[in-house]
Amino acid sequence: MTDHWIIKLFIYALMLGIVFSLGSGMYYLLFAKEQSQKTVKALTVRISLSIGLFILLFIAFAMGWIRPHNLLP
Known part of the structure; x- marks a missing residue:
């Protein structure tokens, strides 16, 4: 199975954006x-x-691009 690093990159970028936005809101x-x-x-x-991250995670899991802890065959 190929590693979908692009999806993981999007997930990390969205998480970083969320943390940055939270920090700027606090500032x-x-x-x-x-x-x-x-x-x-x-x-x-x-x-x-x-919300975008949540939707991306659902789509990526449904398409088989990501798997939680590689437990599924």
Whole structure:
């Protein structure tokens, strides 16, 4: 079976984007003067990335591109 490294790369990129968006939302919440709009935008991006990651994981698992812990034949 071939290793689908492109899918894993997308998964890691989305996870990194989620962490970055969460950090920027925390920064805007703590230090920005116009915190409301920037915080909401950063957290909206985080939620969108999380939903996108969830959908990508479902599709990749259904297509057989990824397997959880290589347990399935």
